[in-house]
Amino acid sequence: MERPLDVLDVYCREAGLSYGELWLRYFELGGMCAGFELEAFLRGVLAPSEYDHDIIALAINERLVELGGHHAVPYLHDA
Amino acid sequence: MNTDPPRFEAVTNFDGSEATVVLTGSVESAAAFALSATLDAAIDRHPTSMTLDLAKLDFMGAAGLIAVTNAENRLASLGVMLKVQSPSALVNGVVGILELAEKARIDRASPEHGHLGPEQMDELSVSTRRFASSLSTKDLRRVTGMPTDPDVVDGALRLIVELARISMDAADGVSVSLMRHGVLSTVAASDRTIMAMDANQYATGEGPCVDASVEGHWFHTESLDTETRWPSFTPRARSLGIRAILSSPLTAIDKPVGALNIYSRTAETFEIKDQKAAAVFAEKASVILSDARAGVSDAQMATRFQEALRSREVVSLAKGIIMERDGVDAVEAFSTLLHLSLVEGVPLLRRATAVVHSALRSEIEPGSG
DSSP states (O other), rough: OOHHHHHHHHHHTTOOHHHHHHHHHHTTTEEEEEOHHHHHHHTTTTTHHHHHHHHHHHHHHHHHTTTTTOSSSOOSSSO | OOOSOEEEEEEEEEETTTTEEOOOOOOOHHHHHEEEEEEHHHHHHHHHHEEEEEEEEEOOOOOHHHHHHHHHHHHHTOOEOOOOOOOOOOHHHHHHTTOOOOSSSSOOOOGGGGGHHHHHHHHHHHHHHTTTTTTTTHHHHHGGGGGHHHHHHHHHHHHHHHHHHHHHHTTTTTEEEETTEEEEEEEEEEEEEHHHHHHHHHHHHHHHHHHHHHSOOOOSSSSEEEEEEOTHHHHHHHTTTTOEEEEEEEEETTTTEEEEEEEEETTOOOOOHHHHHHHHHOOOHHHHHHHHTTTOHHHHHHHHHHHHHHHHHHHHHHHHHHHHHHTTOHHHHHHHHHHHHHTTTTTTTHHHHHHHHHHHHHHHTTOOO
């Protein structure tokens, strides 16, 4: 398996989001996983579904856009 | 690639009333809870002494360190000191987490600075190579899952102060000041002189620590002999033998909430590398503070959560409308929303709101949607 999960964590850091804040944003966008599961995804312990991956990617990307960046985290599902 | 969960074991031995807890393997986040429980159970038996044996420990993340700090505090309140055997493993783990081993000038560490001897230096670099790439700052972020008890945060900040002191050549003393309930106070300091340095700044209402905490950017005074910015504080600092100060701001969720202060008895001693190292330590501390939401009240948190609930409601509603309209499942509906949001370059929540509004309009004026 390639390491797309590391990408999430790297960008999460770049976006300056704590796991707590990322979870809130993920939850806002309809994410259903608990905070510890989200953390497990980012740490590469559990693999998220494509759906969850894309919600996490979006949550991070929207923060990057707020900071003047762009949607740097790729989406898995053909959006 | 080895995908087995990291091995961890904590065994408590009681010899009369003297407890020894032997840790084996790696203390990852899940193991940290087990470690907490083991230490708590041992402390519940009111040992007269307690030793933590880390000789067989490969790695301990921040959550584990916090578990140890908590146990240390609990024991201290019972008048018992926690003895740690072979602290080098612990120090290695911490330095690994902080990705600072490369930068840390460990070679200057001598017995007077702790327990790192030359024979541990090799261990340190091995453990760094082994852990730094995969564990790094993630481990500090694991604090998120921990209770946001101020004691826990203070324990983590004390660790950072200690690490900064042993790893920066120019540092004769380090402290962390935090704004709590509108008042700056020292949460962690490497010694009494440093404590007094901070106190003098609070008392005079001026100094690099105060300015960094309030203004949110760093302040560096190369030499207090020529410093003019803080006329009341500077003579007090000089009388305590301090000549140079480097204060980096600490932030919690982008708000300045305190400062990491590095003090030196030598003027013009801080170089660019020290400023960078201080910034890295300050960033680590800021992550901990953000996760603990220091400086953010419960009321603010509750408001933020209500906001999140409202947003989620709108997103769910929009997904429902798309599911009904397009005959798709929730995953496809999210995908549609995501697509619309990306194409139009607007946040998904705003696009979801538009979907809901347009559905409402077509409900009121049939045929116009």
